[in-house]
Every structure is written in C-alpha cells, then in structure tokens.
Amino acid sequence: MGHGHGHGHGHGANADRRHLTAALILLVGFMAAEVVVGVIANSIALISDAGHMLTDAAAIALALVAMSLAARPARGAYTFGWKRAEIISAAVNGLTFVGLVVYFVYEGVRRLVEPPEVQGVLVLVTALAGVAVNAGAAWLIARADRSSLNVEGAFQHILNDMYAFIATAVAGAVVWLTGWSRADAIAALVVAALMAKAAYDLLRDSGRILFEAAPAGANPAEVNAAIAAHPGVTGVEDLHVWTVTSGFPALSAHVTVTPGGDCHRVRRELADLLRERFRIEHTTLQVDHVPGTACRIAAS
The missing domain is CATH 1.20.1510.10 (Cation efflux protein transmembrane domain)
Known part of the structure; x- marks a missing residue:
C-alpha cells in the first residue's frame, strides 16, 4: 500500500x-x-x-x-x-x-x-x-x-x-x-x-x-479514468477520494491488473501518478491480479 x-x-x-x-x-x-x-x-x-x-x-x-x-x-x-x-x-x-x-x-x-x-x-x-x-x-x-x-x-x-x-x-x-x-x-x-x-x-x-467530498482538482471520474488507463490495469473498484483536513487529500481503491502483472510495480507507478497529476499523496491501493491468475512479484 x-x-x-x-x-x-x-x-x-x-x-x-x-x-x-x-x-x-x-x-x-x-x-x-x-x-x-x-x-x-x-x-x-x-x-x-x-x-x-x-x-x-x-x-x-x-x-x-x-x-x-x-x-x-x-x-x-x-x-x-x-x-x-x-x-x-x-x-x-x-x-x-x-x-x-x-x-x-x-x-x-x-x-x-x-x-x-x-x-x-x-x-x-x-x-x-x-x-x-x-x-x-x-x-x-x-x-x-x-x-x-x-x-x-x-x-x-x-x-x-x-x-x-x-x-x-x-x-x-x-x-x-x-x-x-x-x-x-x-x-x-x-x-x-x-x-x-x-x-x-x-x-x-x-x-x-x-461530508468527504472529493478535493478540488481531483474529480473522481477523472481519477478513475487515469488509473484505468495505466498500462497493466484491467479494472478499478471501490474508488474513494476525500479530504481528511486542509491540505490532506486521501484516496483508496481496489485495482486489478493483467494476468502475470507485477502488482507492486503497478502500485508504485499509480501512487506516483496520483501524486504528480492530482496532488494526492496519501494513497491506499489494494492491487490484485485478475481472479484466477497470480500477481508476479519483481525480484529485488
């Protein structure tokens, strides 16, 4: 995460x-x-x-x-x-x-x-x-x-x-x-x-x-589209974007990736994307493989 x-x-x-x-x-x-x-x-x-x-x-x-x-x-x-x-x-x-x-x-x-x-x-x-x-x-x-x-x-x-x-x-x-x-x-x-x-x-x-509305500059539809368009991502579910307090936007989502995809790499890349494009630094991303397949873990 x-x-x-x-x-x-x-x-x-x-x-x-x-x-x-x-x-x-x-x-x-x-x-x-x-x-x-x-x-x-x-x-x-x-x-x-x-x-x-x-x-x-x-x-x-x-x-x-x-x-x-x-x-x-x-x-x-x-x-x-x-x-x-x-x-x-x-x-x-x-x-x-x-x-x-x-x-x-x-x-x-x-x-x-x-x-x-x-x-x-x-x-x-x-x-x-x-x-x-x-x-x-x-x-x-x-x-x-x-x-x-x-x-x-x-x-x-x-x-x-x-x-x-x-x-x-x-x-x-x-x-x-x-x-x-x-x-x-x-x-x-x-x-x-x-x-x-x-x-x-x-x-x-x-x-x-x-009331936990999405922060300015982070339209949920645009955020969802950006995540879904990332290479290797096959789906986005349970997306939530809100503001804890002033200057503290947060996001959580469940993301699925292609069979054999590197879940950890995708998670890191998505975190960078959300920080740079939408200024969301507090992200909680559950990245899983498509049901029936296994996520590949890159060698360290």
Whole structure:
C-alpha cells in the first residue's frame, strides 16, 4: 500500500500561533474601546463592527484551540488524530456569521425606517482607527499558514471586518457632513452582506470536507479514468477520494491488473501518478491480479 501525505507546511506551527495570538490581543483591545464609542455615538454601524470584531476574536481563539488539537498524534481509535478539529472550527466561524447577519439586517432595516441621531465624527474617527487595526491583524495572520482552512477562516473574518470599517468610515463622513443618519444603517447592511459572503464560503468549504467530498482538482471520474488507463490495469473498484483536513487529500481503491502483472510495480507507478497529476499523496491501493491468475512479484 502506498502511504504518505503532504500536510507539512512551510510555516512552523509555533510561528503561526504567535501571529494569531498577536492579532487576537490587538483585536480584543480595540473591540473594547469600540463598544464604548459605539454606544456614545449611537451608531449601529460601529456596534455591528464591534460584533464582527467579536467574531474575529472568537475565530482566532477557536483557530488556536483547533491548531493544538490538530497537532495531537494519531492514537487509539483516532487513527487520523484530531486533524478535523480545524474544519469544525471553520464551520463554527461560518455559523457565527449567519447569526450576526440576521441580527444586523434586522437592526439596519429598523434604523432605516426610524433613523436615530448619530454622531458622525465619532463614527468616522473610530472607523478609520478600525481600518488600521484590522490591517495590522490581517498582516499578522497573512504571515501564518493560510492553506489551513482554519487559519483562512480567521483571516477572512479580519479581512471582511476591515472592509466593513471602510464602509462605516464612509457612513460616518456622510452623517457628519450632511446629517443624513440613514447612512449609518446602510453601512450596517453592507457589513451584513460581507458577512453573508464570508459565511457562504466558509460553510461551503468546511461542508465539503465534513461530508468527504472529493478535493478540488481531483474529480473522481477523472481519477478513475487515469488509473484505468495505466498500462497493466484491467479494472478499478471501490474508488474513494476525500479530504481528511486542509491540505490532506486521501484516496483508496481496489485495482486489478493483467494476468502475470507485477502488482507492486503497478502500485508504485499509480501512487506516483496520483501524486504528480492530482496532488494526492496519501494513497491506499489494494492491487490484485485478475481472479484466477497470480500477481508476479519483481525480484529485488
């Protein structure tokens, strides 16, 4: 059987944790100040940004916990270890977005109908500070290993929050210069739209892994055809292609070869083919002779 997987990344796990922890500290400090200013300014846009930032902090905290769990070695009944902890973390992040979208759409629409008085200057200044803080946090997380769906989920939280702060800054300037307070509610709805897009992406990607769909670039029909077309192969059965966790695609299959064929050579060649063409390094191939014949074992 051919084994091995490409789950090692160029970034060290300890470095990733440091980057995420620094971003978490930065966000929590600013979020506390933003909640206070949002209440004083009576701005739903700022409060929605603070809520978004709370999910940013939760996303990073979950990412750190998931990274620790995913690093645990395979043991006992957990033959793949706890690697899918990061996928569950990404799914939870997506679900938190959904809840916030519902709330901020409701609150934004309500304030469009009955706009309250909003202090535009406070909104503008705080939002601009938020852009800078989120840019710094995004820079820190971008230095971590974003091939992990877990880390990518945290990064998307930060990036969306930065865009949201830009929308809030524009709304603050409009309220300050024109007195049109509905701009604040419109900014909150823009934030909700950004959250909805991020939620869809995270839930789609994490769902594909949790339901063991084939990874991108490894269409099962194409994989089956490639194996079947290999010299000496007569049939492919029980083909399964899935993703254990981010960057860890896996495949198993039962392959039959021509009478007298060298099963071990075919297995090695198929493992190389799957790695080079489909980037699948963790392969479990049961290679047998056609019923009624014997596999030839090459001399070592």
